[in-house]
Amino acid sequence: MRGITFKDIKKVGNIVLENNLFTHVHYPEMLIMYDSNFIEFKKMPGISELKDTEKYLRDFHLKRGQNHLKFYFPENEKLSEEVRIYLTETGYESGFLELYAIRPNCFPKVNNNQDIEIKAVNNQNVENFLQLQYNQDLQYGSEFARQKIDFSKREFDDPAIVQILAFYQEVSAGYAIVNVSTETVEIDGLNVDASYRNKGIGSRLQQFVMESFPDKIVILVADGEDTPREMYKKQNYQYQGFQYEALKVFED
Structure with missing residues (x-):
């Protein structure tokens, strides 16, 4: 790598x-x-x-x-x-x-829970994605959440960005944004609704990225003082540095 x-x-x-x-x-x-x-x-x-x-x-x-x-x-x-x-x-x-990276074939096998379905955001489900993201962004204020909708609509039309939506028992429950470049794909803004955490949705979102871009290096940034970084280490992500x-x- x-x-x-x-x-x-x-x-x-x-x-x-x-x-x-x-x-x-x-x-x-x-x-x-x-x-x-x-x-x-x-x-x-x-x-x-x-x-x-x-x-x-x-x-x-x-x-x-x-x-x-x-x-x-x-x-x-x-x-x-x-x-x-x-x-x-x-x-x-x-x-x-903290910056982490992984080759897709090193990502551990994920339990295939039939209650979870991962889809790329499209014209049919984009409103589900926007509403879920809006609900998550409200913690930063209603004005930020509103402006973020317009921002996400611009990203929807960008071919270098893939928005991903997770459904749990057909209810939108999580999402991630993937920034695609020549050699890497960056998992950005991975988020699971609080009501649906600890069900494996975050891992399934990541697995979708690994399967969609098997020949690229998958990268992400974690808060150096937060708990998700420990999960990434267990998933075989390799530490690359800090800022x-x-x-x-x-x-x-």
Whole structure:
């Protein structure tokens, strides 16, 4: 397996500024989607560099009615102590992501529960997908959930994106989005409704991806402090690296 990095992970947005220190990505179609409106550092910033970049991004966002700051730091580098302390003292939430990869033939065999059916999203079931996703996204606010519907409709028409829907006893119960590139497929946004968890739906969604793209490397990102990462390890995913991130949301 070739070296997989966070550069293989799809980030939606347009590069509006790039220099020796960072890349600034902006997505005007959905200003409240933090993961598409951010700065990614190319090298670990010192405090003065971080403060200057923070001011630049804050000014840029204020002009567009955005109330957040989101930073990604260089992959496989831990935050320096001074940066960590500054982020904590100034109200950022920080953590780290972990990157995993697997060849489809290494994915363990899944129990073929007849109650579960996995389908690619199409014109017949797209409304089921959108409603299920809307219900899940409400935890981030009704406005975000509403805008996410329009975002997903745009993705539905993108040939490089496959939306997958899981049914349990004919009721829509989970979904995933797959970003397809030349060598890899990324499982993004895998989600199972709380009422249908621990029934094997997440594994069946992944199995569908493995069977659909047997010749590609399957990749995904997990929260470095969350429990799903332990499941991925048990499923034979191989750890590829980590990346720190920080988010600050200002009160309106």
